[in-house]
Amino acid sequence: MAEVLVYVDHVDGAVRKPTLELLTLARRIGEPVAVALGAGAADTAAALAEHGAVKVLTHEATEYTDYLVVPKVDALTAAVEAVSPAAVLVPSSAEGKEIAARLALRIGSGIITDAVDLEAGDEGPVATQSVFAASFSTRTRVIKGTPVITVKPNSAAVEAAPASGEVSELAVSFGALATGTKVTARTPREATGRPELTEAAIVVSGGRGVNGAENFALIEALADSLGAAVGASRAAVDAGWYPHTNQVGQTGKSVSPQLYIASGISGAIQHRAGMQTSKTIVAINKDAEAPIFDLVDYGIVGDLFDVVPALTEEINTRKG
Numbered sequence: 567m568a569e570v571l572v573y574v575d576h577v578d579g580a581v582r583k584p585t586l587e588l589l590t591l592a593r594r595i596g597e598p599v600a601v602a603l604g605a606g607a608a609d610t611a612a613a614l615a616e617h618g619a620v621k622v623l624t625h626e627a628t629e630y631t632d633y634l635v636v637p638k639v640d641a642l643t644a645a646v647e648a649v650s651p652a653a654v655l656v657p658s659s660a661e662g663k664e665i666a667a668r669l670a671l672r673i674g675s676g677i678i679t680d681a682v683d684l685e686a687g688d689e690g691p692v693a694t695q696s697v698f699a700a701s702f703s704t705r706t707r708v709i710k711g712t713p714v715i716t717v718k719p720n721s722a723a724v725e726a727a728p729a730s731g732e733v734s735e736l737a738v739s740f741g742a743l744a745t746g747t748k749v750t751a752r753t754p755r756e757a758t759g760r761p762e763l764t765e766a767a768i769v770v771s772g773g774r775g776v777n778g779a780e781n782f783a784l785i786e787a788l789a790d791s792l793g794a795a796v797g798a799s800r801a802a803v804d805a806g807w808y809p810h811t812n813q814v815g816q817t818g819k820s821v822s823p824q825l826y827i828a829s830g831i832s833g834a835i836q837h838r839a840g841m842q843t844s845k846t847i848v849a850i851n852k853d854a855e856a857p858i859f860d861l862v863d864y865g866i867v868g869d870l871f872d873v874v875p876a877l878t879e880e881i882n883t884r885k886g
């Protein structure tokens with residue numbers, strides 16, 4: 567069976583959830599071979615094996631943290647040469663997409679970005695993408711070289727599928743460009759205790775209807791009752807009510823959670839572009855004609871200042 571390379575996103579050996587989702591998808595098209603780089607790479611092996619990696623290729627070097635993405639592209643290129651995989655899967659983060667694009671260029675392959683599903687096809691893996699501000703779904707196949715595919719978080723369930731996870735060291739030699747851009751400082755983001763927006767299984771977002779930075783406490787309380795991340799429309803972000811890093815949409819982040827709750831958001835196409843692939847969409851809006859109601863699974867016509875606290879209270883009560 568053909569091998570499928572999976573690029574491992576991890577923090578000091580702790581594998582992030584989107585990578586485990588990639589292993590689920592990789593198993594549909596071949597045998598997953600994980601590539602883990604940087605400090606703690608070897609510590610990823612147990613989690614990767616537990617979720618289906620038949621092999622784990624590791625390489626630890628300070629270049630991966632001291633410089634931007636090129637050393638990682640060098641390593642993935644080496645892995646492609648060593649394995650001749652049927653495909654290379656990379657999480658659709660900003661960094662993941664840059665790595666994938668550079669890799670595809672290096673190896674002369676086609677690339678598919680932001681896939682939301684993946685299946686085996688007679689002539690190679692077939693990816694589903696959601697395009698034109700999520701107005702259409704397309705099924706796409708790479709026809710040149712080794713398919714490089716980035717996959718959005720929450721596109722597949724994490725499934726335990728124990729495999730051998732045999733660890734071996736990947737031989738990597740860095741090219742001259744690898745050390746071209748040095749990271750000179752890092753500032754940790756202030757921890758909120760909430761999940762990362764693009765990876766969260768549930769996202770609760772607020773828009774202009776929230777009507778003030780102080781009122782975002784209501785959105786945060788609902789999010790916390792569900793263990794969710796907080797998102798915001800551009801109108802709310804531009805008004806200075808919530809940080810830009812939490813903006814969902816065409817010019818913000820693209821999210822695809824199991825559940826998306828939009829409060830006081832009208833549903834402009836640029837907002838929809840960032841959340842329309844969510845599995846279940848709920849909207850709370852006092853205007854029954856708001857366009858967001860065209861795409862929801864459940865719509866609540868009401869004042870968010872009544873509905874959101876009532877919802878939060880009910881959820882907290884049921885949680886006991």
Ligand SMILES: Cc1cc2nc3c(=O)[nH]c(=O)nc-3n(C[C@H](O)[C@H](O)[C@H](O)COP(=O)(O)OP(=O)(O)OC[C@H]3O[C@@H](n4cnc5c(N)ncnc54)[C@H](O)[C@@H]3O)c2cc1C
Pocket residue numbers: 772773774775776798799800801802813814815816817818819829830831832833834835836837840850851852853856868869870871
């Ligand atoms: C190039 C470009 C890129 C853009 N990128 C993005 C993007 O990435 N993300 C994004 O979000 N937007 C983006 N926009 C902006 C987008 O077009 C909309 O202007 C924006 O999404 C509107 O935000 P909103 O829904 O919060 O506000 P509005 O459209 O003003 O809607 C507010 C909604 O709240 C409801 N409401 C008011 N009070 C209450 C209440 N008390 N209870 C319940 N409901 C209430 C109203 O009925 C209304 O439907 C972009 C625009 C352009 C031109």
